[in-house]
Amino acid sequence: MRRWRRAYYDQFSAVYDRFVALHSSDRQGNLRAYLAEKTGVSSGQRALDICTGTGAVLKMLVDRTGPDGLAVGVDFSRGMLAVAKTKLASRKGAFLVQADAGHLPFKSNVFDAVTCAHAFYELKGDTQDACLKDVERVLKTSKPFLMMEHELPRHRLIRLLFYIRLLSMGAKRAFQILKKEKERLESHFESVRKLPTPSGNSKIWVGIVGRDGKRPDGATSSGGNN
Numbered sequence: 001m002r003r004w005r006r007a008y009y010d011q012f013s014a015v016y017d018r019f020v021a022l023h024s025s026d027r028q029g030n031l032r033a034y035l036a037e038k039t040g041v042s043s044g045q046r047a048l049d050i051c052t053g054t055g056a057v058l059k060m061l062v063d064r065t066g067p068d069g070l071a072v073g074v075d076f077s078r079g080m081l082a083v084a085k086t087k088l089a090s091r092k093g094a095f096l097v098q099a100d101a102g103h104l105p106f107k108s109n110v111f112d113a114v115t116c117a118h119a120f121y122e123l124k125g126d127t128q129d130a131c132l133k134d135v136e137r138v139l140k141t142s143k144p145f146l147m148m149e150h151e152l153p154r155h156r157l158i159r160l161l162f163y164i165r166l167l168s169m170g171a172k173r174a175f176q177i178l179k180k181e182k183e184r185l186e187s188h189f190e191s192v193r194k195l196p197t198p199s200g201n202s203k204i205w206v207g208i209v210g211r212d213g214k215r216p217d218g219a220t221s222s223g224g225n226n
């Protein structure tokens with residue numbers, strides 16, 4: 001199944017940027033720049049963008065972390081990463097890694113911020129939970145995970161299409177997305193808040209990793225993949 005999804009994104013990568021330019025209100029990349037700004041990362045720090053796609057957010061992150069820092073983009077699609085590579089070819093401090101969002105190949109407590117733009121709900125099944133666990137693990141204490149997602153569309157027809165897309169993920173998953181988004185993040189992060197975006201069409205959830213890796217359930221995040 002994952003192989004087919006990867007193949008789908010590999011094909012999609014050829015037109016993805018044009019598709020965004022046609023259908024998104026973020027034609028100038030302002031939304032993604034806003035997301036990068038809200039990470040609070042600065043020169044010399046380390047940021048991670050999961051499901052980076054063609055690197056639109058990564059480009060904004062490396063502008064902030066600079067040549068002495070590290071901005072890493074992870075995606076499982078070779079096609080998407082190939083497009084991202086062309087955009088970031090000359091950027092010192094930017095790195096692309098092919099990996100699954102549920103198995104981040106990094107040491108624990110190494111990143112100053114993690115972002116995920118318009119991609120989290122495209123992750124399948126338990127990959128979403130595995131991903132949140134891993135994000136929590138790779139983030140340093142008190143540092144943020146920023147997840148940007150679409151708000152419920154205001155236009156009735158588009159809202160209907162949005163609901164259909166959610167239902168295609170299964171009724172349980174759709175209910176979680178619509179009604180339990182905050183609670184879900186709260187089981188991984190010490191504090192969770194929602195930021196509006198300037199367009200109002202998207203929202204950003206910000207989850208902060210607790211002190212000493214402590215999670216709300218009292219457990220501590222442990223070292224993992226590396």
Ligand SMILES: C[S@@+](CC[C@H](N)C(=O)[O-])C[C@H]1O[C@@H](n2cnc3c(N)ncnc32)[C@H](O)[C@@H]1O
Pocket residue numbers: 009050051052053054055056057074075076077080099100101102116117118119122123124127
């Ligand atoms: C809608 S695109 C979003 C791309 C980018 N974040 C942006 O803002 O334009 C979703 C991306 O998630 C990636 N993706 C989907 N499932 C994944 C997984 N399990 N592991 C890693 N990447 C995944 C796809 O390859 C694709 O590049």
